Amino acid sequence: MLLEEQRYIHEDLERLEQGIADRLRDEPKQIHERLNRDHEVSQLLDQIQHQSRELLPLYEDKTGVRSKEILQIGSGDPFEEFYKQVASIKEHHSRYPNEQAENSENWYRPRKQGDDQPFLVENMFSGEEAYGRFFDLHASHESYLNLPNVKRLPYMQYLEVFDNFQPGYGGVKRADKLTDQYFKYLGELMEYLESFIRRTRPLENLEKVFGGWDKEFDLAWEKDEIEGWRKEKPAVKGSATNRTLSSADAVWCEACEKEFKNENVYKNHLTGRKHIKAAEVLAAIHGDSANGTANGTAAPLAHRLKERAVAEREYRIKKLASAMKTERDDTRVNVERRQGMTERERQQELENLYNTTFRRQAKEAEEDEDDGGDDKIYNPLKLPLAWDGKPIPFWLYRLHGLGQEFPCEICGNFVYRGRRAFDKHFNETNHITNLKRLGITNTHLFRDITSIEEAVRLWNKIQGDSRKTNVDEGSIVQMEDAEGNVMPEKVYLDLQKQGLL
Numbered sequence: 001m002l003l004e005e006q007r008y009i010h011e012d013l014e015r016l017e018q019g020i021a022d023r024l025r026d027e028p029k030q031i032h033e034r035l036n037r038d039h040e041v042s043q044l045l046d047q048i049q050h051q052s053r054e055l056l057p058l059y060e061d062k063t064g065v066r067s068k069e070i071l072q073i074g075s076g077d078p079f080e081e082f083y084k085q086v087a088s089i090k091e092h093h094s095r096y097p098n099e100q101a102e103n104s105e106n107w108y109r110p111r112k113q114g115d116d117q118p119f120l121v122e123n124m125f126s127g128e129e130a131y132g133r134f135f136d137l138h139a140s141h142e143s144y145l146n147l148p149n150v151k152r153l154p155y156m157q158y159l160e161v162f163d164n165f166q167p168g169y170g171g172v173k174r175a176d177k178l179t180d181q182y183f184k185y186l187g188e189l190m191e192y193l194e195s196f197i198r199r200t201r202p203l204e205n206l207e208k209v210f211g212g213w214d215k216e217f218d219l220a221w222e223k224d225e226i227e228g229w230r231k232e233k234p235a236v237k238g239s240a241t242n243r244t245l246s247s248a249d250a251v252w253c254e255a256c257e258k259e260f261k262n263e264n265v266y267k268n269h270l271t272g273r274k275h276i277k278a279a280e281v282l283a284a285i286h287g288d289s290a291n292g293t294a295n296g297t298a299a300p301l302a303h304r305l306k307e308r309a310v311a312e313r314e315y316r317i318k319k320l321a322s323a324m325k326t327e328r329d330d331t332r333v334n335v336e337r338r339q340g341m342t343e344r345e346r347q348q349e350l351e352n353l354y355n356t357t358f359r360r361q362a363k364e365a366e367e368d369e370d371d372g373g374d375d376k377i378y379n380p381l382k383l384p385l386a387w388d389g390k391p392i393p394f395w396l397y398r399l400h401g402l403g404q405e406f407p408c409e410i411c412g413n414f415v416y417r418g419r420r421a422f423d424k425h426f427n428e429t430n431h432i433t434n435l436k437r438l439g440i441t442n443t444h445l446f447r448d449i450t451s452i453e454e455a456v457r458l459w460n461k462i463q464g465d466s467r468k469t470n471v472d473e474g475s476i477v478q479m480e481d482a483e484g485n486v487m488p489e490k491v492y493l494d495l496q497k498q499g500l501l
Contacts, residue, residue: 001085002058002066003073009055011104016048019108032131035200036119037110042202043120044108124199127350132200134331135324137162140189147185149176156339159332162189163321165228165314173257174228175281177310186313193320200327209323210316217315221308229311231304255279384417408450410434 020041028034061067073081093099121131128136141158144150149172153161167173176182198206217226224230250259251266255278260266269275321328338346383391384402397403406422407415411431416422425431426447435443438452440459449455479492481501495501 001069003069006055006058006066009051009058013048013051013055015104015108016044016051019110020044023110031133032119032121035131035202036121038202039120040110045203121199129196130334132196133327134334135159135196135327137189137192137331140185140192143185143188147172147176147182148179149173156332156335159328159335163318167257175278178306183310183313186310186317190313190317190320193317193324196327197320197324200324213316213319217312220315221311226311226315228314229307255282406450409452410438410450410455 023037023041023044028037058066125131126136128134128138137159138155140162141155144158144162145152165177172182194210220226221229247261249262251263252259253266253269253275256269256275260269341349377390379391381391381394381397383394383397386392400418400420402418404419405415405417406419407413408422408425408431411425411434416425432443435446435455438456438459440446440455442462445462446455446458449458477489478486479489480486481492481495487495492501
């Protein structure tokens, strides 16, 4: 049934378009609701593309099955073909009588206020990101601090210069940029920024934007216009004289790219560990260039390709940071504000954020309930119902401690909500009757005991202690025989009856 499949896909496409129109009709007030709406629309658009890809081959009809079906319906008896399809449908339902029919009207409807369905964006963002409002670059900052020969910057300052890769700001020297550790750091930072922009802008054609950036980079690389990555000219002796020095006695170190005040300071610097390491790196680079000149262009080409890979990631990070300038500025303001707060104030702010969202949703639900009359009661926290059939206020729920549950095994594992109801039930008839069924008569001693085993064990202990404390009346009166032996009255009478006295 190729035509039926084709008709079903067209119907599904219309439902998808209607679902998108229903979501775009109203503009949400909260940022997480608007973001959730955009992600739902993005998913529906992906579903439309998928269904369209399924539909195109049916219209192309390379196998000719669709043409045969149309010819069969148009040329033969239409009722005969119709009854054949009806018979196949009846056969299917007789073979699967318990198969449930799905209501396709509810597939793509937007969520309502009373639904318990969670938002798509609830698990997409961390608490620091606040549903895409701020960056969370703490992991990238730690990776940056672990890089060798970098300036140790606090997190606040790092947010300002993380896309500035010049030495002394957010980057390192050109020779140190070709290490695997720096390349990995750039990859993690770029991956996070791309993930962040995909999560916060699901409806934008980001692939097209990224493709445009790649073309701009390729063009700038060919023209040798990438800042900080222009081709190096061969170093010649006396090249330091071409630089502008601060004084006539100043000396320039080519390996460290640093100026020294005079010759003596420069000579002392030559024995340092950093200078020796930088000189070895510079000698290796110039050695590779010399070998490449002698053996062709293989070595310089490989070195240039490695520089291109690093430069491409730096260029992408700069573009991503400039595209999200608003989020970056908001992050700096938020970090600066939170640094002046205590831990308790931060927790209170987070709690207020969730409480505000909850109150707003509850208020909207109450308004919908007033308008609808007998609509479903909005009770996401499963609060107890008051006398009017509505959930009690949340402050009253917290005041009475109704979130705490106290089970009682003696009452048949009944669960009491709140300490007040739990304490009150020990004086109720149900609990006292169940204790008497266990053989316990003195029930006022068994308060706060809910386990049957503990109650029976305590009752047996009380009974045993009472037996020990019971005093025999016959052992109180003492008797004395003719020889002066003192004994209890009961023993004296028994001996007297036996004639032993």
